[in-house]
Amino acid sequence: MRCPPIPHDEEERLASLLDYGFGDERPLPDLDPVARIAVRIFRMPIAAVNMIGSDHVFFAASVGTDDDMDKARDVSFCAHAITQDDVMVVLDALKDERFHDNPLVTGKHAVRFYAGVPLRSLAGRALGVLCIIDTRPHRHFAPEDRKRLRELARMASDRLELRRVEVAGIREEATRAHEAAAAASVPDQMELSRLAKIDPLTGLPNRKQFYCNVEAVLLAAEPSAVIMLDLDGFKDVNNILGPATGDEILHSVAARLKCAAGENCTVARVGGDEFAILACPVQEEEARQLASRALAQVAEPIPVGGQDVRISASCGIALSPRHAQEAVELIGNADLALYQAKIGGSGRSSMYAKEFRAEAAERRVYGMELHRAVTNGELLLFYQPQIRLSDNTVAGAEALIRWLHPTRGLLPPAAFLPALEAGPLATVVGAWVIDEASAQAARWIRRGATDFRMAVNLFGVQLRSGDLPKTVTETLARHGLPLHALEIEITENIVLTRDDAVLDALHRLRDMGVQVAFDDFGTGYASLSLLTQYPLTRIKIDRSFVQNMLQSPRDASIISAIVDMARALGLETTAEGIETEAQRDYLKAQHCTDGQGYLFGKPMPAATFENIFCHYPEPPRRAATG
DSSP states (O other): OOOOOTTHHHHHHHHHHHHTTOOOOOOOOHHHHHHHHHHHHHTTEEEEEEEESSSBBBEEEEEEOOTOOOGGGGOOOOHHHHHHOEEEEEGGGGOOTTTTOHHHHOOOOOOOOOEEEEEEEEEEOEEEEEEEEEEEOOOOOOOHHHHHHHHHEEEEEHHHHHHHHHOOOOOOOHHHHHHHHSSSSSHHHHHHHTTTTOOOOOOOOHHHHEEEEEHHHHHHTOOOEEEEEEEHHHHHHHHOOHHHHHHHHHHHHHHHHHHOOOTTEEOOOOOOEEEEESSSSSOHHHHHHHHHHHHHHSOEEEEEEEEEEEOOOEEEEEEEEETTTTHHHHHHHHHHHHHHHTOOTTOOOEEEEHHHHHHHHHHHHHHHHHHHHHHOOEEEEEEEEETTTTTTEEEEEEEEEEEETTTEEEEEEHHHHHHHHSSTTTTHHHHHHHHHHHHHHHHHHHHOOOOOOEEEEEOOHHSSSOOOOHHHHHHHHHHOOOOOGGEEEEOOHHTTTTHHHHHHHHHHHHHHTTTEEEETTTSOOOHHHHHHHOOSSSSEHHHHHHHTTTTTTHHHHHHHHHHHHHTTTTEEEEEEEOHHHHHHHHHTTTTOEEOOOOTTTOBBHHHHHHHHOOOOOOOOOOOOOO
């Protein structure tokens, strides 16, 4: 057996481990998802984030490992891997002179295959290794596999860096507190200790104190619940109304949550627009009722500066001991439930379910697999019809992206769009959507579809980077599509950036003849003045108003006001989410221009759309001769 070489910077490397808080060698739960994703992607029985100490190794996170696995540094594969610049691969340990007689190979663990990539600090010190292990030899480990392992390693390194920053902040805070305490009187020390535990804006416990409270409750082993609550669209409130108004709203929300929770619960502010509630003792139904009361309190109008501001919130609930018995995991599960609630729309709550964690891991995997999807042509477009309500004819279609995953089938946008929008592929995929949709629209128009428009959704980055008007012009010219036959849909999150580059690009597109639609109007914080600043041709009425308009006079009034305002501004309107004939007839009576929804058709492949909605004129018959 060949012992691993000692890195030339060993002393500095060991010091770096202390910077990351690994002196006590405790696992780091934030790294657990990385190990689980590795097991799933590579179909391996074992994956680990292995930190390399002076004479032994320890698992910061692992899946499939045994407690009795030999952790001596001399026998560790990972101790070899930290000396490598890239992925170290051992296809068959029995045939590798470094490991053929290693106890991990010849003993009960019977390691045969290994692949590991070093995890480095910002200074380049090798802290440890992300590795995958199998008890069967492998014939190869493809370049694509190496790339995926490196991507996972980058995820692990990012989490380690967050850990270092957190540790440094705790140490700095502790140092300041110690210095201040040494110079302060006993009453002053007590006040400093109190201030370190509260949020200065709201007076609520801060994140650190909330964690401590959750740990204390879990030690008492009584049934409890953590509710994580996030204000919907609060960033937009700050952008429009200003940070001072935002602070007033946060202060008001804190008071309302304390009122909703009662004296026996802890309410904390754990982030910019995120709050948390700890309830104990509590059963599931009581926790659900508490979440409903909290959401209802937040949704009440908030008087600020002489006007009423309406906001909503979403929340996630996790119970102990059912969902977790450890503070970090319980709070994390409530966060996963919160994410699920926000996917369903604003003002919702969700109870944690174990599949949420698997779905979170899948979202990470999807983000990594998108490069392959783009390269292999796995993305495709479905088309949903848009109908003129005046005569029930086809006005056009909206192009909607889907992912035909090789193993998971057809994926809806919610499964991968967040990762796509936040990643480097948004511009590439956005350009492909415009190209593919334009080609399809041009085909249908050439075959006889008259007065037809194709609506496409933009990513914000497309308007902020590159020359979108030039790209659109070249694309439409290549396919022979008239400029007025393309409609660009923008959302509120694009408009509210108030970016001059975005406004300029939209004006240039409109001057060229391209149509511009404002999607989901009325659901957020966009002011009416934006309708005159942006070169719009259409307003799309959100489905949430359409679904309730026949039962809710308030929603009906909103739709009537939007349609009247649009007509006064010379804009057309499209109502989304039409599912019944009664809804269609009502909107037609309100003079809404177009409709879209399941009543007319779900999003469908191009061939299906063509068969149902494109009725081409019969070609002229040749006169008989004889």
